[in-house]
Amino acid sequence: MRRLLVDHIAGETLVLAGEQHHRITRVLRLRSGDALRIFDGRGSEWEAVIESLDRARVTLRLGRPVQPTPEPRIKLVLFQSIPRGDAMERVIQKCVEIGVADIVPVVTRRTVARPRAGEQSAKLARWRKIALHAVEQSGRTWLVPIAEPVRVEAVVDGLRSADLALVPHATCCAAGCHAERPPRVKSRGSEESCSATNRAIQPIRDALSHTCPPQSVAIVIGPEGGFSPDEIERFAAARARIVSLGPRVLRSETAGLVAAAIVLYHFGEMG
Numbered sequence: 001m002r003r004l005l006v007d008h009i010a011g012e013t014l015v016l017a018g019e020q021h022h023r024i025t026r027v028l029r030l031r032s033g034d035a036l037r038i039f040d041g042r043g044s045e046w047e048a049v050i051e052s053l054d055r056a057r058v059t060l061r062l063g064r065p066v067q068p069t070p071e072p073r074i075k076l077v078l079f080q081s082i083p084r085g086d087a088m089e090r091v092i093q094k095c096v097e098i099g100v101a102d103i104v105p106v107v108t109r110r111t112v113a114r115p116r117a118g119e120q121s122a123k124l125a126r127w128r129k130i131a132l133h134a135v136e137q138s139g140r141t142w143l144v145p146i147a148e149p150v151r152v153e154a155v156v157d158g159l160r161s162a163d164l165a166l167v168p169h170a171t172c173c174a175a176g177c178h179a180e181r182p183p184r185v186k187s188r189g190s191e192e193s194c195s196a197t198n199r200a201i202q203p204i205r206d207a208l209s210h211t212c213p214p215q216s217v218a219i220v221i222g223p224e225g226g227f228s229p230d231e232i233e234r235f236a237a238a239r240a241r242i243v244s245l246g247p248r249v250l251r252s253e254t255a256g257l258v259a260a261a262i263v264l265y266h267f268g269e270m271g
Helices: 017-028 088-098 117-138 151-162 186-201 204-209 229-237 252-266
Strands: 003-005 014-017 034-037 045-053 058-066 075-081 103-108 166-170 214-220 241-244
Touching: 003 017, 003 117, 014 017, 017 045, 017 058, 034 058, 058 166, 075 088, 075 252, 088 103, 088 117, 088 252, 103 151, 151 166, 151 214, 151 229, 166 204, 166 229, 166 252, 204 241, 204 252, 214 252, 229 241
Parallel strands: 003 034, 075 103, 075 214, 166 214, 166 241
Antiparallel strands: 014 058, 034 045, 045 058
């Protein structure tokens, strides 16, 4: 069933124009007499039928309310370091589909993709539109906010307010070294990275298996080059658990989806 967000739903009929008219007629390719569902982005949904349409307006007749798809009981917030290219769009689309509640783009020390001042508003508008379409496609009835990009300081505040905070981090162990005997390194920076992070890392399954079902979870995903040692220390000081997603090194845009899916599955929100 085709679905459409409508901000204000009241009465027995609705007249839509502009972007909503375009989406019904050009994107969804619906015609007079076709059925669809409309939702308000705040948890309510109705059946509707297209009563009439012309070049400028579409008139809908509302039907009965629809039992909405339940949202996850856990509010999962994803703090995602902005990856290069259009990968952030895929992160948003897929994470909205599986049940993530909020997505916050993050600029860390090693983030390469830093939206310029003139580009940020356009990128943010596109990200929010992708999130909306993912909500429509997946059957959810609550909008998923996409925040403006933030710095690490704001991430730390978010970690402190969550019941459970997880920071997946790929260390040099993923590339074959061992925490007990760090390999020789060529630079002071790489040596710091190895020694500063390995001591606190645990498999994500261990971090979750000893945790009561939380009401809120924050997940922080780093950039292509990983977090810097001081960022890891700041996250750990904010009660975050530094975890591993396994022996294979995941791309930044993959790690967020994998971590979110693991958390939601573990606490009974998937499958």
